[in-house]
Amino acid sequence: MPIQILPPQLANQIAAGEVVERPASVVKELVENSLDAGATQIQIDIEDGGAGLIRVRDNGIGIAKTELPLALARHATSKITCIEDLEAILSLGFRGEALASISSVSRLTLTSRPQEQKEAWQVYAQGREMETTIQPASHPVGTTVEVANLFFNTPARRKFLRTAKTEFAHIEEVIRRIALAKFNIAFTLTHNGKIIKQYKSAVNNQQKMKRLAAICGENFVHHALEINWKHNKLHLFGWVGLPTYSRNQNDLNYCYVNGRMIRDKVINHAIRQAYAERLSANQYPAFVLFIDLDPNEVDVNVHPTKHEVRFHQSRLVHDFIFQGIFDALNNEKVDLSFPSESKENATLVQVCEPDGQWISSNKPNRAAAGKNIFTQSNRQYPISQPVHKEFMPNSVKSADNANLEVQKVYGELLTKQHNRENTNTLSQSNKNMLRALSLIENKALLLQQDQQFYLISLTALQKLRCKLKLQQSPVSQQALLIPITFRLNASQFLQWQQQKHFFQQTGFYFNENLPQQRISIIKVPACLRHQNIQNAIIRLLEQNLTEFSTFLTALCDVLQTTEINIFADAIALLTETEQLITTDYQLKQLLLPIDWKIYLEKLSC
Incomplete structure (x- = not known):
């Protein structure tokens, strides 16, 4: 068979195999698009576990009529325009593959209206041919995406779907994870016409704690320690469960990098190591953690599902997270009990979503329709001041050279080890720990200790x-x-x-x-x-x-x-x-x- 370029329809179906694993994957992609569009209210309607219908409606900035056909085209996006944007991603989406992939395995209808447009317009695409049809529609400012009959044209994929109850449980978990990171957004989730979850916008700390309790349980809130740990351009904050509140499975592990929910083995290893002396091998810690860092220092373009990231300074991030959690667990005497509305002078745990204040040295990323809602001027909820100062190291002056700055930050971070026992150093009495600098031809690690x-x-x-x-x-x-x-x-x-x-x-x-x-x-x-x-x-x-x-x-x-x-x-x-x-x-x-x-x-x- 000769080498040939694949037809767009076939290429989209191949991409759909990576992006659209199950109905929950569709919900995740659509809700993230709504967040990138600046929505403050998002409604998700599900029928038959997502196999029948997935509808996501938001009050975001909308899509202009002239851009509707492009919205369903592969590799078409408003969130990045050049390679510099790709190196400092601030939006949740950026590949331009999701809608094209979803529409190739479903009957997709997209209806949208931006503020400056008097009427709404609707685009429809069905299956492999993906021929789009545009017509006028009635719709408020914002966007609605309807995905009907998922996998109707790929029976092999459809037969692998589980029961409606199981698939909806996966969708519910996706919404929980997103709602936990976006306190200021209101979410409504329905199944077969019945409201299952409703998270109201959480503006103050009391409301945020209520949402945390609704998602993770009040028992977790009662047995959680707050972390607000800063060091130069690294910021770790959130909650970690006390060792006495251990789990038999890792079902209460929520981790976010710059507002993106991820699963990363470097972060998981750091967390597990911080609990090593307090939990047995068959016990799992409970945590809700946010890591905020310069987007130039993390690569999110690793996997189509965007669940994985790669840090440029993995060891620095690993030790920073380990130190923050280790210190928090050593200060268990701090009272972070669930604040009651009637309790006077209650301690309000201030944990907020990642700041997203970093901007590429060349130009900022663009969110949907060209507007960057992640810049400092558009943020509604800046990072709150830390509650417990003992969890925060002193700030460090920035160096002009980026590499020198990283070395300086890492060196100063390691001096915060406080001569504690059982740290992973080459010598317990030597504070000049080994630092991994680079992977050499997949055969060796380049390490540095002091000047050696x-x-x-x-x-x-x-x-x-x-x-x-x-x-x-x-x-x-x-x-x-x-x-x-x-x-x-x-x-x-x-x-x-x-x-x-x-x-x-x-x-x-x-x-x-x-x-x-x-x-x-x-x-x-x-x-x-x-x-x-x-x-x-x-x-x-x-x-x-x-x-x-x-x-x-x-x-x-x-x-x-x-x-x-x-x-x-x-x-x-x-x-x-x-x-x-x-x-x-x-x-x-x-x-x-x-x-x-x-x-x-x-x-x-």
């Missing part, structure tokens, strides 16, 4: 992490669906007799048939569940290993490592390994010092 620079092999780091996990007591195990059986020869059986206690000590669970010289592996260490266990065991039984230390080293040497090509993944690997080490030497022996003298001498020539 090091390279550390990612392969060696993975093996060290596994070695440390195998020395834990008890070792976490993973049961095999089908046991692995070995029939050993005389030499291998002799080595088995010598090594089986080592296998047992590192988390292997087995059955023996000594007369037949046969063993069956039933459980393996959890950290080895993706390894080639047959190959590893046979290679170990071919060696004469009489000491546990040599056995452990040999086991780690035969393990296969994975390639790491994302800086955040390398940071997570280093952080996890640091958390496992018991002596400084375990990590120090992997560091390869870099001598810059020869290069500096060449520069001076």
Whole structure:
């Protein structure tokens, strides 16, 4: 088959497979468009769990008649215009794919009227052909999008939809997450004509706390600590549950970066690490956290669903979040109980949505119809002053050079560690912690400690992490669906007799048939569940290993490592390994010092 350009209809359906996973995905995209349009009231009407009808109505700035056909075209958007805009995203949407993707798998009707237009106009598109029809309509200022018969032209996708009750539960969770970040917006959610959720606009702190209680439960509010933690251009604020209010599942985890709900492993690791000494492995913290930072320092153009982000300074963000939560948990004596209307002098917890004050150095992003509602002049709710000053470090003067500024901020942040125990430093008594600077050819991390620079092999780091996990007591195990059986020869059986206690000590669970010289592996260490266990065991039984230390080293040497090509993944690997080490030497022996003298001498020539 020759190489050819795909027809627009087919390209849109492929894109729909990424953007439109289920009705909840459609609701998320449409509500985010309404927020970008500056809406203060949004109504979401659902029928049959979203498979029958999804209607989102707002009072935003609307779309002009001349732009309606473009609204349904792929890669058409009013929110970015150049590459500089893409590097500092302030709006929730920016790809220009959502409406085109949705209309390719549904019957979509878009009705809109801007303030300066006397009448409303409506555009209609149906399925693969996506031929648009424009006609006059009656509508107030704002926009209404109706998505009917979702997946009507893709039966294979439609049959994967769950029951109406399940799909609506996913939609309800999306609205909860958005309503939790946008206190000043009023939301109404209906299902089959019945009002299910109604969140009124929350202007003051009392109203905000009521919305928080309505979404997360009053029990969470009663057992939550407020964070308002600033350091230069980083701002962390929100609520974290007390360790006594732990969960058996991670169903109360809400995290936002610059107002965007996200799921990020760097942030999750930092939060989990802050609770490490207070929660067991099967307990989960509860939190509602907002991270506000310069949009130039975070890349949101990572995944079509926009649920993932990538930080330019992952380690800085990780340690900043960890320090803020760790300090908050160490100040549990602060009373942040749910404020009663009748209670005098009640403590009002001031938590607000991200400021969005950052503006690209070239030009600000444009929101729908060209208006940027995220600029400082258009904000209705600036960041409130912190309630608890002990949670805030001193402000730092900005440096002229961006890289020098980041290094200075990070260095000053690390000095706030207060000599606490069990921090992930290379030396407990040394405040000059290792900092990860860059990922080198997917093989090593470039690290800095004070004025010394090091390279550390990612392969060696993975093996060290596994070695440390195998020395834990008890070792976490993973049961095999089908046991692995070995029939050993005389030499291998002799080595088995010598090594089986080592296998047992590192988390292997087995059955023996000594007369037949046969063993069956039933459980393996959890950290080895993706390894080639047959190959590893046979290679170990071919060696004469009489000491546990040599056995452990040999086991780690035969393990296969994975390639790491994302800086955040390398940071997570280093952080996890640091958390496992018991002596400084375990990590120090992997560091390869870099001598810059020869290069500096060449520069001076």
